[in-house]
Amino acid sequence: MKAGNIEQFKHLSQFRDIRDFNNNIEQWMIDLKSKFTKSELIALKRLIRYSARVAGVCNAKIQTLVSACHVAGQEISRSTFERMLRKAKKFGLLIVRNTTKENGKQSHNVYIFQRYQSQISQIVSDSSTIDVAESAKIDGAYKTNNLLETSNNINKRNETLDASFTSNRVPAEFRDFVKYFFNDAKTIEELWKVITIQTYYYTYMSIDDKVSLAIDSFKQLIRNIKSGRKVRNVFGYYYAIVGAILDREYENTWMEMYEEYAS
Incomplete structure (x- = not known):
């Protein structure tokens, strides 16, 4: 998948609008909030905020997201963010798709939140x-x-x-x-x-x-x-x-x- 502007990935969204996305996230959190550490939750919430322009989809770089947490006075490490991602993928909360540049080299990832599946x-x-x-x-x-x-x-x-x-x-x-x-x-x-x-x-x-x-x-x-x-x-x-x-x-x-x- 080629790297590009967030608008390029609109078709990956699984939600009608931002309200639908927020409702699904709230339902996920009832099940999963206790599964993440305090620092991991900070990372997850930052990713959620950056997934608002296209409901449930984010293509920001990990370093950008980590830096945004620091600016907000919530210091976390890159390893904490990556650990959060591994857990979120394991629980089915999101999937991560790689993108490539025009020259074929790997670019930043696209994070796609999934609709809530209740147990x-x-x-x-x-x-x-x-x-x-x-x-x-x-x-x-x-x-x-x-x-x-x-x-x-x-x-x-x-x-x-x-x-x-x-x-x-x-x-x-x-x-x-x-x-x-x-x-x-x-x-x-x-x-x-x-x-x-x-x-x-x-x-x-x-x-x-x-x-x-x-x-x-x-x-x-x-x-x-x-x-x-x-x-x-x-x-x-x-x-x-x-x-x-x-x-x-x-x-x-x-x-x-x-x-x-x-x-």
């Missing part, structure tokens, strides 16, 4: 026990089947529809975020139904507010599962997380009103 579904599938906190009660407000039973039966063949078949009632931003963990239309719709139920009386909330709540709650769900909590009923656990966040916001609102009138 979270397997973690849930392997869970044979449930350890849900006492506070995570549903109180009969929302009941559903086990996640493992939420596949669609099409022509009696028990086939599962992927996220592209999700109802248009589900906001695209939420669908696109969740699908990297549960690429199943029915599951995504059930998760959004939790938001619909929990925010039914919150008439002041815009659709953007609800999407933000849905994604923040889902991130908490994934963090808890990745931290080792065994969850049999994903929907019930998600319902409890959403409820807890809304309760905290309600309490904070009343506290702010009290302080305002008290003063």
